[in-house]
Amino acid sequence: MRIAPTFHVAYRALRRNKMRSVLTALGIIIGVGAVIAMVGIGNGAKAQVESQIASLGENVILIFSGSTTSSGIRTGWGGAGTLKIEDAEAIRREVPGVIGVSEEVVSTTQVAAGNQNWFTRIYGESADYFDIRQWPLTDGVPFTAQDVRSANKVCVIGGTTATQIYGNENPIGQILRIKNVPFTILGVLTSKGLSPQGVDQEDIVVKPYTSVMKRVIGGTTLRNLNVQIGDARQVEAAQQQIISLLRQRHNIRPGRDDDFTVRTQQEIAEAATATSRVMTVLLGAIAGVSLLVGGIGIMNIMLVSVTERTREIGVRMAVGARGNDILTQFLIEAVTLSSVGGVIGIVCGIATSRILSIYANWPTLISISSIAIAFLFSAAVGVFFGFYPARKAAALDPIEALRYE
Known part of the structure; x- marks a missing residue:
């Protein structure tokens, strides 16, 4: 040919x-x-x-309150306040490999400074939150464990919130009023982009969870717990230990559904x-x-x-x-x-x-x-x-x- x-x-x-x-x-x-x-x-x-998903942190286990059945009606994540501060403390004490736990409560409300206001999300967290999420600050400092224990009126804000309220002005040390309660801004978070749910992660105010519970939303229950494990190989074992511990603490009998949901970062990613x-x-x-x-x-x-x-x-x-x-x-x-x-x-x-x-x-x-x-x-x-x-x-x-x- x-x-x-x-x-x-x-x-x-x-x-x-x-x-x-x-x-x-x-x-x-x-x-x-x-x-x-x-x-x-x-x-x-x-x-x-x-x-x-990576922006959530590394080796993170997320625990959601809810998943309860009442009068034949089953609620999903966050549908009921079933997690307590004592649950977080028990996880810190009893689950091997845990290097950080952040109690979390969430609210949405209007914040104001001077003649500017903005409707945003309020996150109440522990001092471990910034390490768990691997979320450094562009300016200022995060609040401390002492701020959490004392329910101090301090906060850290995201870049979107800072821009909407203060424009080009430096917000560090400024007073941000939330439900007419003055909070001192300690720092501004770095950019994180969108969350896995497509929400702007920078449109946020982060405060000690004790302060949010006491001064903003009231109540004694938590919405979520963010738990960080030191070794990736221990994440699955820690997940099972957390489930067993919470079932025991919540007096859930064998065969009954959990009143909480535990997800590893890997499960969410998959x-x-x-x-x-x-x-x-x-x-x-x-x-x-x-x-x-x-x-x-x-x-x-x-x-x-x-x-x-x-x-x-x-x-x-x-x-x-x-x-x-x-x-x-x-x-x-x-x-x-x-x-x-x-x-x-x-x-x-x-x-x-x-x-x-x-x-x-x-x-x-x-x-x-x-x-x-x-x-x-x-x-x-x-x-x-x-x-x-x-x-x-x-x-x-x-x-x-x-x-x-």
């Missing part, structure tokens, strides 16, 4: 029908571009979720990434349909081309071209169209992802593997959908082909 002359003949055939070649490749361009863009969006969403993985597959599959349509377009055009070029095929066979030469020529034409379309589609897909990232603020992530797979798949589409027309051309009878008008 003479490959070089066959390539040359295929190239000339494509050049003779430039518009047809462009329109044939267009289906592949759209299909590959859509696959690259959609997979990029899915991968970007997955990376963003992983980053948001649930979130599983969702984003399904989204990536669905987006890729939807875009893959357009690539399949592009392949069908190649097959249709190549079949038409075989019919139109029947006499040309007969002439080539008459002067010595074999069936394999004809088969190779048409396969080369199909693969060239799909491969060139694949390359252009990859460029268009990357450009589309970039535009969405810049102007629509969508997280996108294009990997080398997705580019390679898209290109190889586009070439494979050319081989698969071009083989039948190529075989049909190679099977033509030379005498009948020369008679074709």
